[in-house]
Amino acid sequence: MDWVAQARELASQAHAGQQDKAGHPYIEHVARVAAAIHDDDMAKAAAWLHDVVEDCTQHAAQVQAFPAPIRDTVTLLSRHSAADADQYYARIRQHPLALKVKLADIADNAHPRRLLQLAPAVADRLRGKYAAALAALG
Template sequence: MNTEDTLPPLEPAAPPLADDRLVALALAVAAREHAGQTDKAGRPYLTHLLRVAHRVRPARPQTVAAALLHDVIEDCPVTAAQLLAEGIPARVVDGVLLLTRRDEVPADAYYAAIAGDEVALAVKTADIADNTDPRRVAELDRSSAERLRVKYAAARVALGIAG
């Protein structure tokens, strides 16, 4: 792993990721479901999930677990019912469902639902921060970088979060 792939250190108040059973379960599910997937820069997709989990605030077990699982229903062949059956708490699954894009849900309704939920908002804020990290954006072609800049600027406005 090169230095660009290293995770930021956790703030002193944040719990270590490996010390919580819920977080360990979420990490195992995310690693299994996203196995073989890569991000836009060609890196293992799990590295994105780990960076989001490290960025999420408050770094409580439920928000960290939701950060690790935030794309699992959208990008993998797993359902909310399967996550519940594996022992992921309903509160975490509810957050993941809010973060899951659906064609029939307009963007304004999608962001309004996220903004009204503490877990989903914490995860989406961390996800946007990771997706707009200048080191990550620098690896993209100019067109993709501009498209993401516009997309996430609009998302920040819709969520009422600072840029």
């Protein structure tokens, strides 16, 4: 089974019509995160699905059809999986697949080109958020 293709299809369905903070199709962010993952199909599939459980609850159950390494990674990447930010980042830090995807996610979200598309106050807040996340991830 081509889990990457299956994940891409589910992510495309789940994020259809969603926009990011700059007004672009949200799936473009997800695709960039997945494209940043090389030589690891489990992580690449999880990258496609990394926001489905958290942001697309009507599609979350479909993630259960994927193999355990993908499911577990996607679950850890959901903010709902931990009581607070410290626990959230500590759990990701201990899970190689989740860490790989989260670092790619932060790199895309914190890219200067993306931040320049936002209001300065929003961009400044996000820079701080992503710097704190990177510090928490070690």
